[in-house]
Each structure stands twice: as C-alpha cells, then as structure tokens.
Amino acid sequence: MNYFFELITKGVGFSRIGRIICSKESKRFISTPNIIIPMKKSLMNNLKFLEEFEDHEIFLILKDFYLQIGFLRDKFKKTGFIYTHNGSMESFKGILASNIDIFTEDNIIPSIPFNTPTTVINKEFAEEEIKIFIEESNHILQQHNNLDFGLSIKIYDYSELFDLYIPIIKNNKNVRILNLVDLFDNFNNFRNIIKIIFKIKQELDNNLVLMVSGRIIPKFYPILIYLGVDLIDSSYLLYLSAENFYDTIEYLLPIYKIKYFPCPCTICQRDLKHSLTDKYSSEKTAQLTLHNIISAYTYMNKIKLYMRMEDFRGFIEKSSFDDMNIISTLRVLDNQYFNILKYETPLTQINKVINCHGALSYNRQDFQGFRERLINRFTPESWTKLIIILPCSAKKPYSESRSHKKFHSVIRNYHDFPDFQEIILTSPLGAIPRQLEDIYPVNSYDISVTGEWDNEEITIASNMLISLLEKFDERIPILCHVKDLGYFKIIENARSKIKNKIYFTEVKNNLTSNESLLSLEEKISELKDSYNLGDVIPENKNFLKTLTRKFFKIIDYQFGLNTGNKIFCNGIKTWRNKRSHQIEISDLLTREKLGKFNASSGQIELNLKGANRMLPFSENSNYIVFDGQKINGNTLFRPGIVSFSPSLVPKDIVVIFDKNKEKIIGLGSLIVGSNYIKNSITGKIVNVYEKI
Amino acid sequence: MSTKKYSDNNLIVEKIKKFRSKAIKQKHNYEEKQLDKPISFWIKEDRLLKKKGKEFTIILRTKGCSWALGPDGGCSMCGYVQDSTFEKIDQAHIKNQINYAFQQKLTEIEEDKEDYVLKIYNSGSFFDDDEISESTRDFIYKKIAKIPKIKELVIESRVDYITQEKLIKMRSSLDIYIEVAIGLETVNDHIRNAYINKGLFFKDFLEAIHLCKINDIGVRAYLLFKPPFLNEQTAIDDCVSSILKLAELKVNTISINPLNIQKNTLIEYLFYQKRYRPPWFYSLFKCIVKACHERDILKEVRIISSPSGAGSKRGIHNCLKRECNEVMIKSLRNFVLTQDINHLIRSDKDYSCDCLVKYHLQKRYI
C-alpha cells in the first residue's frame, strides 16, 4: 500500500503531528502541521525572502512558469510544492497535461482548483456548480490515477453541500489532500465548521491531509490545528498586505497607524521602520507582505514547538481570547462533541504543566475523559469505614504539599488509616480519591486559587463527589475538613443526594492551624469506629499499604473494574528504579515482575506476565487483535490489525492478541485511538514495548 | 421566439427577473418628441477593416431587447432595456431618429477626408421585426446607399433573428462591407448560459456565422470580459480561449467588452455586495497579449475594445487614480487603432503605477 501521509503523534482534539511523504527514496518529507508559503514574483524578488524561507518545507506555486525552471529545485532542495491554478479548469487541465513529467517525477502535488463561480446566488445554484466541478475533477483524477492530488472543496456557506464531495473522495484513492477553500471564511459559522470537520473525520480516511486556504489569518492557526488541519495556506496575507494591514497575530492593524514595531524581524526593524513616514508605495507593500508572511511563519513555528513541548490545549485556550468565535468553537467541541473527541485526545501528557485559564479549561477533553473514566472505574475498598474530604493543594501530588503533610500527620497516626478513604475536592477536576493523585491530569494541573468558586466549578465538583460517594455504603460517616464557602456548597449539594451522615471539623484560622488539626483528630477518633465494618479487613495486609492501594486503583482506572484484583491478587512488592525513576512492581509471593509505574505519565506499564493475569479478558478493556501469531518490529501498522476495542484512546496502554484472540502476544502504547483505526487503512497504530 | 432551455441552471433567471422588474417599474414615459431622437449618436476615431478611420454611431431607441423583456429575463449584466420603451412604438419614430442623426452629422461626414464605418445599435436586435420593422430596415439601407463615405456598416442582432432572407435582403441592398455583430460573450456554453443567461448555444452561433459567410457578410463577435462569477484569472483564461477559437473560425472582428456595472441588474447587486469587481486593465492587457503573442492572430482578425465606463468604479479600472487609468485607456485605444500588440506590453520606461503590486497580491481573491 503506498502511503502519502503518516501520523506520528496524536495530540489534543483532532490535532496531530505527522508528515507527508514526498519521496521515500530521497527521504523527503514535509512535516505537518505546516504553513504553505506562496511563491510570488513580488516576494521572490526580495533576497530576504529567499534567505528566510530557503529551508521551508512547503510552498504554493500558482504560475506554470515556476514548474519549468530548474531554479526551484536548485534553491529549494528539500522542499515540497503544491501547484494550483487560479483560473479556469480548462487551463489547469492544459498545464497538467503539458507538465505531466514534472508532476510524476517531482515533489510537486497538483491541487485541482475550484475558482468558478466565485460566489453563488442560492443553494440550488451552488449545488449545480459543485456537481459540475465534481464531474470534471473525477475525470482528471481517473485520467491521472497514478498521480496524487489535492482536491478543492468549496461549499459556499451551505455546509450540507459538503456531502456531495464524499463519493468522489472515497472513490478516488489518489485524492490525498482536501483543500477546504471557503469553510473557514466565516468563523461565525463555527457550528457548521465543526459539523463538516466531524464528517470528514468520521466518514473519510483519516490519513487525508487537511489543507485550508481562503481568508485565514494567523490568530486562527491554533484552533485550525486543533480541528485537525495539517496545512495552512498563508496566501490571504498577501491580500491583506495589499490592503495595508500589519499582522501582529493578535490584531490586524493598519500600517499607517503603527508607531512601534512589535516584531523583531529584519523587515520591521530595518525597512519598515525607516519607511514609516513614506507614503504608500509598491516597495512598502512588498516589505509589509514579507513581514506578514514571516510573522505567520514564526507563529506556526511556535505552534509546532508548543505541540511538542507544552500543553497545547492550554495554548489554544490562550489564543482563543483574541476571538470570540474561537472560544465558542472550543466550548461547543467540549460540550457537544466529547463522546467522539474522547477517542482522539490522549489521557496523559508527560512532564507538562496544565494551566487552567478559567471556565474554558473546565471541560477540556482530557479533564472530562479523566472524570468519566474515574467515575466508571473506581470502586471503594471494601474495608473503608470513614470518608475524609480534604481540599486540594497547589503542589502536586497533593501528599507532598505542606498542607497535606500536616493532614497526614494527623490521619496517618491512626494505625487503621488505610480504612479511611480520603477524597480531595479540587477545581476544575472535581473529586479525587487519594489513590489516584499520581495520575494525569491530577499530577500536573494548576489553577489560580482564591477560595472563590464559580457556579460551574461547584457543579462539576458536586456532581463528581456525588457520583463517588454513591458508590459507598450509606452508613459510612463522612468527615469534611474544609474551609471556604465553595467547599461547603459542594458538600451541601452532595448532602441532598446521599444518605451518609456528614460531619465537619472545627476550623480556626486555617485548616493547618493547631486548633484545626486538633479538631480533625478529635473527629476522626469520634467517627472512625462508629460504623461497624464486620469482617472485611483483608487478610493480606499488603493490600493496606499506600502504594498497593494506589496501584490497585490506577490499574483499574487504566484497564477497567476489578483488574487490580486479578493482577495484584497476591499483593505486590515495589521498588524504585533509580535509573529510570520508575517504580517496579512484582508479585509479593511469586516475585514475578508484573510491570512498572511510570511517574511522569502516571501510567502502569504492565508486562506480559501482568497482562496475562487479566485473562479472561473483559470486552471493555483495551485490546487489539493482530493478524498473526508473532509481532515483528516495534510498531503495529493498520493493515496488521484484525479487530480492536471501540474505546481506544491515544497513548493508552493496549493489550495485543494473536489472530485467534487466544493469547496475548504483546503490549504497547497506542499512537492513535479507535476513531482513527476505524477510518484508516494505513498508518502506525501501536508502539510495542513488549512482545513474545 | 424559441422555447428551448438554455441551461439547467434556471435559478439565475428568477433573480435576474427580480432586478429587471425593478427596471421596468422605473420606466420612463417618453414624450413623442423624445421618440423622434435617438438615444445618442457620435463621431469618433475608429479602426476600419484595414486602416484607421472614423465611426458614426447611432443608438436607436426601440421597444427594447426581446430577450430582456421576455420570460427569461435577459442577460445578467445588461441594463440596456432601461433606455427602451418596453412597448411597441410606431416605426415612423425610428425613421425619424435616423433622419435626425443624419441631419446633424451628414455634412461633417461628407467633408471628412477619412472613411467611415456606420454603426447602428438598438440595444437589442436589428433584425427583430418588433424593434425595427422590415420597412424601416429598407429605409435605412436606402439612406446608407446614398452616402459614399460610409464604407462599412455594423448592426447587431441576437442569433435567433438572423435569417437567410434578412441577410439576402440586406446584402442585395448595399454593396459596402457589412458586419453583423453577435453577442457571443464567450465560447464557453456554461459561462454564457449559466452565468450570463444569454440564452445562446455555441452551435447556434456557428450556424449564424455560416449564414453570414455564405451571404458575404462579415461577423463581429462580442466577448464579455470578466462575466459575473469569474475571477480575474479565469476571466483571462476564458477570454484567451474565446479569442483563439474565434480566430480559428475566422470571424472578422472580435470586440471585447469589459463588463461594466449597469443599473438594476444582477451584476449590480453582486457589485454592491462586494462579490464582484469589474476587471482590471492589467488583466485585459494580459489577456490580449497572451492570445496574440507569438501568434499571427491579428493578421486574420481585428481585435477591438472600447470599454464603457472605463476608469470608473463601475467600469474596467485599475486603481482609481486618473493618471493610471488614462494611461491604460490610451494604450488600449492605440492598440485598437494600430492593431499593434506592443502598445499593451509594458516597458520599463512607461508610466507604472503602484497598484500593479496590489493587483498581483490580490488577484487570487477578486
């Protein structure tokens, strides 16, 4: 199977890091997401343009004249090109035919243009025109079925017309790039934009490269990438430059109003600064264009960097404050599309600080995913006799914070403290059982704490607390050691839904004052034996150890209810591997290694021994059935996959079965989720970390 | 009137008719006196078939174009009907209009050294009996025959009205060079019918040329430069391919009309909504140069263009600087008169305007 696009890392939302394979022989790749820079004579005349973009990976050519000359290939050796024509389909066909050798041999991808009509007068008109375009495009695609193509998609504001394109894309495997020409021209239509993006992702091959052109300015780049866009054509900046707009990313400013140049590019600091008082001139326009392109290009570099190094969702949230439509887009995605996006967004990130920027962060996909999974997969320990509710701390994990250390100085003084279930209330995650404080995102989020909670925060935490408490016996007393009004409200909300008795400590000054801690102690002593447990304390005292308790719950969280009981049935022995900073886990009795806990991802990486203990396998767990008996290499590719569980999330650990689903033959970390696997025929699916 | 369907895309018709009815509502009630004078007439330098000369143009006021007044609403960019009466008028008025124009200009023509081409336009069809009756046409032929200075005649008509007998009649009445001008607009059937709503197929045009040729009558084809729904580059591509095709068919004259925004039309509506901008001069020049460069087209066919509204917002223009447009208008005029393509090719010593950069940067979006 020849492939064109390769997904390398799946990010939040539909975002992804990938590459387009121009030529495997010469190892020429175009990394995505990326910005497409137009090759324009007026830009090329400027030496600085060549200097600046010599190493850029992808350009747009609009003039057939550039196809002819060797110059392009000399100057831009490692580069990919997209060729399209601005005029009639007839001319495009002519140019394609007369340059066919260049398109077959070189790294120039022709993109079928859709220029006429420029506008429509009603939906029926648009429909007719789209049908004509599709017919002609079909012809081109079939005539040149050995060439990869981009296909323009224009919907003239009628999102329902997108459906017309589905057959042509499905039927022509050489359509590799979908160029969404006008989808983003009007971001007020964010609902329709989202609808179409979901249609593309759910009905079409997920290895199609999504390109956008049209009236797009850089401040939308982050949200576009979140929506799954791989290539962004920056050409509209040429238009804006000719209208004398200076782009600062946040704003588009008329150049004549600018007194200070916020950009360090040489154009701004030298040329533009000096021609500030000059009247409009072609030279000045050319400089402005160059600045605008450089600034978009730099912004794209920043995005690429942050996708790899930082919490990209947080960056998108920050960028959204410059445009209400971006905020709305994020909200709609979070609130209405979670059930699809949860299979797109990894539930772990390594060594990243997750800053919550307020309401927009509350329902991030990974936060929702975390809450949902926790509620579904957490079960109380059978020996719980007291529930203690505590506030969160800024330091993570909580137990390493000053305040929690103080709480523990009281709580852990009781020899039977493992019988207490601590629950930490926090915004915006909700209610966290102590055992899960080391997993993502509990281990890495941060939020400004003022003690004031807004209604949404209270609702989120209340709902989660209620769902958790409902799992416990209603006779178990609940002791709350909290202070601010928000916490009281949450507990009040819970009180109305559950039957358990709720008690409060007496807090003086703050929660860690001597008086308060004393009160905590008194209340624990008073309550801890008020509920008669009967005979539930486990025989195996290892189960009561803090780390064992944690790993039971973490493994359940990862693989589903009851997994901990199966794998760690004998209890566990753990030790810290000094070199890898991981905690090795082995069976207490048999001494067999079962896996290790990776503190940075918050995940337990089972080994085959550990995984085999999960058998018989519950249908809800993460599995993949491989088309064979033995895995070669360290990567599982799409064609080797026979079936898979429907709820796979990127970066989750997955169990790999042999063809007959009888034997576990490997373990790996998912690169993509179920949606992608379902909607693709090529691509890397799992990084295998252990196999037989 | 033929009833065949010209396009699947009938959708545009309703829209056009909406604007047309607005025009009809604003109808002007002409006094008898006004009906005895043409809408306008003038004498101007012009290109004759093989040399420079002068034109005498008369625009007659008639009932108006049947296509525009009929159930199909007419062409999307045409507002000529605005100048018409909408109702049949007594043919005596038309004869009077002719008489009036000749009365005013005859002496000038006769005393001139240069030869003349007479153009009689009625913003409709010369051969449509409802607009100009057979007897009026005879009257006109006779009138022309009497003026030796007039060496060429141009009239315009929709293809539907061009018949063998009307051509024979005209040919036998006059022994000067005659050209029938046909609004083909483009060789592309889809653009012509779906966007312009011309109600004309290319094959019918071919038949009309054939009729003219066998009757020894020349053909002038109008091309519309940048029809509605086209961007600049597509306009160039379309017009180039039209020029090449028409040259191959050996039409005698190609007259390129850059679109100008006329009142109460669909295109005016698009223009107000900023969904259409009249073409740039740069595009027109590029187009003609591209079609004629390195080909001998201009030896076979003359290409002319006298844009209406040139240099204004509603007509073909570059930026709105006067100098910029004037330079372009002059170059175009020189090209038309000499048929020398070099007038359209910019050289470094020529005046150049900053808007050229803007044109290059924005072309993709306009």
Ligand code: SF4
């Ligand atoms: S362009 Fe000609 S045919 Fe079309 S409506 Fe106008 S006058 Fe009639």
Ligand SMILES: [Zn+2]
């Ligand atoms: Zn100008």
